[in-house]
Amino acid sequence: MEDKTLEKDNNQIIIENNTEIKEKKSRKKTIVVKENITKEKGIFHYIYNGIITENPTFILMIGMCPTLAITTSVSNAIGMGLATTVVLVASNAIISLARKIIPDSLRIPIYIVIIASFVTLVEFIIKAYFPSLNEALGIYIPLIVVNCIIFGRAEAFAGKNKVIDSIGDGIGMGLGFTIAIIIISAVREFIGSGAIYGHTIVPEDYRVALFVLPPGAFLVLAFLTAIQNKLKLPSATNKEGTCNNDCLHCIVSNEDKKAKEEHK
Amino acid sequence: MEIIITIISASLISNVVLSRFLGICPFLGVSNKVETAKGMGLAVIFVIMIATAVTFTINHFFLEETGVFGIDLTYLQTITFILIIACLVQFIEMFLKKFIPVLYKSLGIYLPLITTNCAVLGVALTVSRDYMFTRFTTGIAYAFGTSFGFLISIVLLASIREKIENNDIPESFKGKPIVLIIACLMAVAFTGFSNLNIG
Numbered sequence: 104m105e106d107k108t109l110e111k112d113n114n115q116i117i118i119e120n121n122t123e124i125k126e127k128k129s130r131k132k133t134i135v136v137k138e139n140i141t142k143e144k145g146i147f148h149y150i151y152n153g154i155i156t157e158n159p160t161f162i163l164m165i166g167m168c169p170t171l172a173i174t175t176s177v178s179n180a181i182g183m184g185l186a187t188t189v190v191l192v193a194s195n196a197i198i199s200l201a202r203k204i205i206p207d208s209l210r211i212p213i214y215i216v217i218i219a220s221f222v223t224l225v226e227f228i229i230k231a232y233f234p235s236l237n238e239a240l241g242i243y244i245p246l247i248v249v250n251c252i253i254f255g256r257a258e259a260f261a262g263k264n265k266v267i268d269s270i271g272d273g274i275g276m277g278l279g280f281t282i283a284i285i286i287i288s289a290v291r292e293f294i295g296s297g298a299i300y301g302h303t304i305v306p307e308d309y310r311v312a313l314f315v316l317p318p319g320a321f322l323v324l325a326f327l328t329a330i331q332n333k334l335k336l337p338s339a340t341n342k343e344g345t346c347n348n349d350c351l352h353c354i355v356s357n358e359d360k361k362a363k364e365e366h367k
Numbered sequence: 368m369e370i371i372i373t374i375i376s377a378s379l380i381s382n383v384v385l386s387r388f389l390g391i392c393p394f395l396g397v398s399n400k401v402e403t404a405k406g407m408g409l410a411v412i413f414v415i416m417i418a419t420a421v422t423f424t425i426n427h428f429f430l431e432e433t434g435v436f437g438i439d440l441t442y443l444q445t446i447t448f449i450l451i452i453a454c455l456v457q458f459i460e461m462f463l464k465k466f467i468p469v470l471y472k473s474l475g476i477y478l479p480l481i482t483t484n485c486a487v488l489g490v491a492l493t494v495s496r497d498y499m500f501t502r503f504t505t506g507i508a509y510a511f512g513t514s515f516g517f518l519i520s521i522v523l524l525a526s527i528r529e530k531i532e533n534n535d536i537p538e539s540f541k542g543k544p545i546v547l548i549i550a551c552l553m554a555v556a557f558t559g560f561s562n563l564n565i566g
Contacts, residue, residue, distance in 0.1 A: 164543075167395070168485050172388035215453060219446040226445070245445040245492055249485040251392070317386045318554035325540075325547035333539035 146271040153275025160283035161331065165251040171320040173243055174288035177300045182236040184284055186229065186244065188277025190221045191253050192270055195261040197221075199269035202262050214257045215248070222247045252280055290323055291315060370508040377512025380561055383486055384520045385554040390486035394521055395546055397477070404525035408518030410477040412511070415490050418455055419510035422448050422491040423503060430495075441495075448491045456482045486517060520557075524549060 159165050169187070173179045194217050198205075205213050226244050229237050237244070247253065256276055261269040292298055295314030297305030313319050381387055384394045390411070397407045425447065427433075430440040460478045463471035481487060490513050493500075500506040527549050536545050 167391045168388050171391060212450065212453060215449055216446060219449050223442060223445050227442070242489055242492055242496075246389075246485050246489055248445055248449050249488055313555070316554075316558060317388070318551045318558065320388065321547045321551035321554055325544045325551060328542075328547065329539045329544040332542065332544065 145267075146274065149268070149271035149275035150278060151275070153272070153277070153279035154282055155279075157276075158279045158283055159252045159276055160280055160287075161327070164328075165255060166280065167324075168246065169243055169250060170284055170287065171324065173240055174284050174291055174320060174323075175295070175315050176239075176292050176298075177285060177288050179236070179239050180284040180288035181281065182229070182233065183240060183243065184277070184281025186225050186240075187247055187250060187252070187280055188274070190218065190225055190247055191256060191277045192273035193221045194218045194253060194257060195269040195273035196266055198257050198261040199264060199266045205262075210258075210262065214254065214262075218253055218257070219248050252276060287320075287323055287327070291319055295319055370504060373505055373508040374512035374515070375563075377509050378516035378519065379557070380563060382516045382520055382557050382560075383489075383513045384517060385550070385557045387489070389489040390484050390517055393480060393484055394517075394524065394550070395543070397480075398521055398525040398528055398546070401522060401525045401529060404521045405518075406473055407477045407480075408514075408521050410474040410481060411484065411486065411517050412514040413474065414452075414456060414459065414478070414481050415487055415510050415514040416507065417459065418452050418487050419491055419494055420503075420507060421455060422451055423494055423506050425451065426495040427503075444492060444495055448495075449488055452487050452491065453482050486513065490514070520553065523553060527553075 153159075157163060160167075160170055166187075169183055173183045194214075197217050198214060201213075201217075222245060225247070226237075229240075229244060256272060260272050264272070289299070291314045292300075293305075294311050295316075296312075297303055297307070297310045311319075314323065377383075383389050384391065393407055393411075398404050426441070426444065429435055430443060430447065432439040434440075456478055460471075460475065463475065463478075490510050494506040494509055500509055524546070528546065531545065531549070540548070
């Protein structure tokens with residue numbers, strides 16, 4: 104009798120194990136299915152990734168110089184955002200096309216030259232067709248070259264992936280940056296100069312001019328990051344040892360860390 | 368006199384970090400301790416001065432219409448300047464390592480970080496584009512003033528951060544937000560200089 108009960112128990116355990124294995128298999132299947140879906144989504148996946156999951160301004164906290172400097176009005180932010188997007192998409196496409204020709208040791212100067220050429224082109228276009236925007240943005244247009252977002256994406260994504268994926272990533276990241284600086288500039292413009300996209304709403308006595316001046320940029324960003332901390336959103340401010348001083352190397356090292364973790 | 372005015376206005380009145388937002392990344396990142404902030408500031412002064420001198424000369428003799436080629440090549444400024452700065456930083460690092468090891472020990476670790484510091488390219492472009500800086504001396508004075516302003520602001524921020532470390536900060540403001548608030552208050556203080564009437 105005892106033996107039989109033991110056998111029964113063993114059978115049960117085996118059955119339980121089997122179910123567990125089945126569950127694991129089904130889980131694996133669902134994971135695989137999810138991956139397939141994200142791959143099939145294509146460009147929309149990259150746009151979602153750029154705007155929400157890996158937003159360059161709010162989540163990764165890179166490219167802060169233009170974010171703080173030109174967000175005094177929404178029209179400036181749209182101009183800057185679109186200029187950056189164009190440069191990002193074009194440089195991502197070219198770098199991804201040339202990724203098999205570019206030798207690894209020479210990649211940084213080659214990337215810099217490609218990015219700088221596109222920035223010069225964009226500067227010509229802005230000078231020719233949008234002279235008022237050119238005056239408003241001034242030195243910050245050529246400084247798109249040193250915007251960490253562009254170099255970071257070239258290094259982390261475009262140098263390793265196919266052309267279509269790189270273009271999608273460029274569009275997503277560019278739109279994420281544009282939307283982020285539009286949000287910041289909308290806050291600053293509304294409180295500081297009492298206007299929404301250039302249309303004055305609030306009378307002069309009720310404006311806080313500080314928000315259009317340089318200190319306002321720091322203040323708005325401080326409160327945005329504080330809100331992120333409060334809601335425990337996955338931003339760079341919540342993590343230890345993220346990109347503090349060196350955007351260029353930090354993105355690369357973060358990617359390496361991710362790859363190592365996945366490898367483990 | 369003109370040189371002194373340029374230095375004061377570049378370092379205090381339109382401070383590079385607090386009113387022109389160039390070099391924000393090292394300003395927020397390397398300001399944990401006064402010692403490192405000082406090192407970073409000195410390295411930035413060093414690189415900006417040399418980079419501006421080189422880019423000014425190249426712009427004057429090669430890119431402008433009065434230069435060697437006789438054609439207006441100023442649209443190539445962005446490409447040439449960023450390449451020059453990238454090479455220069457590498458070269459300075461190698462030079463210091465070989466010939467002045469004492470200086471390399473104190474500045475060496477900050478040098479590679481400076482390539483992506485937009486203040487360097489920003490100053491080089493401003494000096495070459497602005498009609499105010501047609502002479503070499505005023506250009507260099509502007510470069511010194513700007514980088515000195517960077518040193519002042521980053522050392523101030525670092526010393527405030529060291530003081531505030533043990534204070535009771537609200538949970539959600541710990542980390543970056545409180546640093547940004549300090550920067551905001553410093554920027555408010557620095558706008559006071561804008562009413563300074565010189566020259």
